[in-house]
Amino acid sequence: MRRATNNFVRACITFALVLLPFLGGQGIAQAHAIVISTSPAGWEVLGTSPAEVSLTFSEPVELGLATVRILGPAGDTITTAAPVHAVDRPEVLVVSVPRALSDGSYTVNWQVTSADTHPVRGTFVFSVGQPSKFAATSPAEAHTGTDRAVELSYGTARWLSFAGLALLAGAAFFVVWCQTTPVAGRRIRVLLWSGWWSLLAATVLVPLLYGPYATGRSLTAAADPSLIAGTAGTRLGLAMLARLLLLGLVGAALLRLLRRAEPAEATDLQRRRRGAAVLAATCALALTWSAASHNAAGALTGPAVVADAAHLTAMAVWLGGLVVIGAVVRSADASAMRVAVLRFSQVALMSVLVLVVTGVFQSWRLVGTPSALVGTSYGRVLLVKVALIVVLVAFGAAARRWVQRHYGFPVVTPSDRRRAARGPGHRQVRRFGAVVAAEAGIAALVLGLTAVLVNTSSAAAELASQSRPAEVVTPVPGQPVIADFDAGGAAGRGKVAALVTPGASGSSEVHLAVLDEGGRPKEVAEVRATLSHPERSPGPLTVPLRYSGVPGHYISDALSLPVSGRWEMSLKVRTSDVDEAIVHVSVGIP
Structure with missing residues (x-):
């Protein structure tokens, strides 16, 4: 086991040294749409009333929750058509002005959502004829920040979705890959269905809360039909719809798995097929996060989205498996635990390797420079997450040593067979269970920080708007x-x-x-x-x-x-x- 751990560390170091020089040309993911130009231009004085107002962004923007409000010289709202994209230009937002504007200064308040689902807001002023003495201001129309209760509720729903994915994927993979027979016990059944229902509830809550989160409205607006319809047209809304469909298929497969009663031990080929099926389903679910995240600013089939999906899949299999181990370690017989725990130890090692590889790639894209790790909110949260993962790996190394000592010895002599059949003592199992429980607790914190990172502007984007007193x-x-x-x-x-x-x-x-x-x-x-x-x-x-x-x-x-x-x-x-x-x-x- 020690040799495997050393090989793992060497592989991580080699990967970092080999990959980083090539990532230098990838560019830093900005993750937020930035206004490149407007028409009319800011502060422009027009001789005649414009027929339309347009904004050109640095990347395509969503139409679902986009708003463009024009305030007149007296603070009144000018009636306009709904925002649309220019022909074949999804990065250009156009609003038609149906009537001629009188002379004076006009304030344009706009709000869109970027490809990473974060809301972006701004303001500019133009004039027709002669500028007004004062620009129009209207507290009712001015953009406000996100309501604190909405932000907390939305973040909790995102955390619940990650926790549900981990329980569902970790328990399912443990059943088909780590156990000797693909039959789920009572405790694992509870974990499987808890994960499925939690993920289903979060998938319903997230789009309901996203509308108030993106538009700066209160929790009561979550039931607003117009917000729900607007969210349905965004990338996040489409991702949630895809996740609902996938959860329906996964639920049907789960019912079939739990009704199976196969006392015989599965062959290696059966294990590989079932394990691959669970990993494929987990990757498909993970893509519904990746398609509406910081990594989705580029192409949906790009390496950043694929790496993010692999990162989430490895995290779910590893952290969910920890919860399963903690739940069944005291109830399973010694021979079954001898096989299952050793197999999960190998799964955990491979999951950590995937997490390191994809994590380095994502950090380079979304952070960019070492100074951004301590100079931005995203970087600081990422550092805390990395620190917790290091602690988690340390607990995992202690657990693997325990597994090797009590289950990993070769069975040659009659004494070895008696020891293997007897298994570790009750006190030793309790200590092992305490270590796994601590791992599961830290894993819950890691999932919480993952949800925070999803809702936090990337370090590169934050640097572009960070104020230094x-x-x-x-x-x-x-x-x-x-x-x-x-x-x-x-x-x-x-x-x-x-x-x-x-x-x-x-x-x-x-x-x-x-x-x-x-x-x-x-x-x-x-x-x-x-x-x-x-x-x-x-x-x-x-x-x-x-x-x-x-x-x-x-x-x-x-x-x-x-x-x-x-x-x-x-x-x-x-x-x-x-x-x-x-x-x-x-x-x-x-």
Whole structure:
């Protein structure tokens, strides 16, 4: 057993060393749709009323729960058609404006769901004729965050679905692969049906709660027919429908398995066929998670989705099997346990290997850099999950040593046969059961953290919107506001200077200069800016910047802001493909 463990560790190290260089060219999964452009553009002043409003995203977006609301100068809601995709362009969202808009400034509040099922919201302003003195704001129409009760309920339902999958898959695989005969005892039957019913309940609850979760509404909206219909048209809704159909087939197969009464020991060929069938069914169920997760931002048949499904399958077989071992270890006879526990020990070893291989691949895609492990919520939760898995593996190693000592010895002499028939003592079995129970408890925490990770923005996406507090400087008219930034490494540090001055026709001009630590102009990969007002702005408003031709200098001219005074500017400075920093400064708008 020790040799197998050493070989396993060597395989993991070899895999990491061989795979990581090739993953460098894979790119980091962003996981969230990002607005590339809008029509009308942000802050654009149109001569005539637009016939439609469109938004172009970085990836295809869902229509099911998408909303685009246009607020007029007086705060009234402009009636529009339902959002649709542009012809052959699922990344473009179009809303027709059926009537001519009067002169003034209009605020567009939009909300969509990304391919990974996370809601994305934003705001921009455009004007027709002459900009209004104040932009429209309407508390009733402004986007809000997710309700805490909805978020907790939705996360609990996701955890229940993972727990149900683990119980169902782990118990089924234990019966057909680890036992000498494919006959489920009373305790295993309870675990099998508990897993099936738990997964069924979660599959019904998740789409009901997803509508309020994605739209920021309360729990009472879960029964809203319009939300249910909208969820049914999303990728998550379709995945839940597919899972319901699969659960129906699995339930029929489960009834057939539990009615089987085969006293004879299954042959190796029968075991392989039944084991393969259970693994295939588990993989099919796991794909209903993978198709609506962080890994689904690309193609549904891509390596990320396949790796995620393999990861969930290995986790379910291993963690569910632990619960089964803990449930039957005291009730089974010594000869049956001698076979079953040894077989499960091998299954656990292979499951951990698959978890390590797929986990490294997923972490590289969704985290990207070592600094993101401690600098983002996703990375910190992932670290806690990895720590728990390390503890789980340590408990598993102790259990495997116990199994080898009490069941793994060769039966040669009559004394060995008597020892094998007698099995370990009651006290020793109780100690082993305590170790397995501790493993099962830690496994429940791992499943909980898995549900949290599913609902958490990936580290790469979080870095793109993460705010790093900076010293707030009171703006002085006509004077630039300077702030330090640190995107990581010596080449990632510098300063950014922001200045807002009066422009033509009563508009404003924004000048941004990126400097190195010595105050010299610094070339960077990208600079983005947004403006928000603590009272007058419904959300961050994008500042359209263009490169001036001078190194490190960016300009936004003809910027029509709805109100003068003190505004908060958020600046994102990206120094490389993955390194970026976000700083906040206060600027005075003349």
